[in-house]
Amino acid sequence: MQGHGYAQPVKQPPHVGWLVFLRVLFVVIAFFSFGFFAWVMLLRLAVVTRRSLDWGLFVAVLAADVLSIVLLGSEPGDDIHTPGGYLGLTLLLGALVAAAAYYLAADIRHFHRLDRAFRAQRPVAAYGYPQPQPQPQPQPPFTAATAPRTPQSPHTPPPMPHTPLPRPPIPTPPPPQRPAPARIEQVRAELDELSDYLRHHDGNPEGGR
Structure with missing residues (x-):
């Protein structure tokens, strides 16, 4: 299967001054020959x-010139x-x-069309040739003020404001444990017995002799 052929490049038309000179030259030749060279x-x-x-x-005008010469x-x-x-x-004279x-109208229209086609193909690069890549511009240092922003679509919700993360609770030391009531009562009983013993010992100093 063959692809489409390449379009023929349009050549640059001649300069406008040269084209005007040729048009004037051929028209002058035709008029100065009284129409006998109008076919040129x-x-x-x-x-x-x-x-x-x-x-x-061209063939029609040449035939008309020949016929007029014969007549x-x-x-x-x-x-x-x-x-x-x-x-x-x-x-x-009519053929002239x-x-x-x-001749003037067709020649002007032809070269005007060529000039437009040539101007239209100049910005289009040839198929298959690499295009020159633009040189990257130096970027300023990245800061918070110059941070790039990604474009948002109309349906994308705006970004949520930055909130600080919750800190984990600081563990509090457990309250000191109080002695059990039974231990307190035992100590109190021992203290009572000790106080009774001391009182009895102080009241009877000779009881033990």
Whole structure:
């Protein structure tokens, strides 16, 4: 399977000053020859445009010039007196004016089209050739003020404000454990017995002798 062929590149048209000079030259040649070389303008146009219409008009104007020369040459004298002579003169001048008008209009239109096509293809790079990559610009140091922001879509909710993370609770030391009530009562009983013993011992100093 074959792909599409490559489009032929459009060549740069000649300078406008050169084109104007050629147009004036061919028109002057046609008028100074009294129309006998009017076909030269259309021959140049057909060679440039390469269109079948222009080649056909070139042949038609050439045939009209030849016919007008034959009719004018059939006059018996130097002046025109016969209808054939007037027909030849009318045909010669008519072909001259029509050929000059068509030549100028078609030539200007052709090169104007070429100039537009050439200007249109200049910014388009050839297929398959690498494109020059733009050089990266030095970026400023990253700070909080220059932090890049990602674009948000219309349906994306705005980002939540930054909240501090909750700190874990600080464990409190357990309260001191109180002695059991039974231990307190035992100590109190021992203290009572000790106080009774001391009281009894202090009241009877000779009881033990």
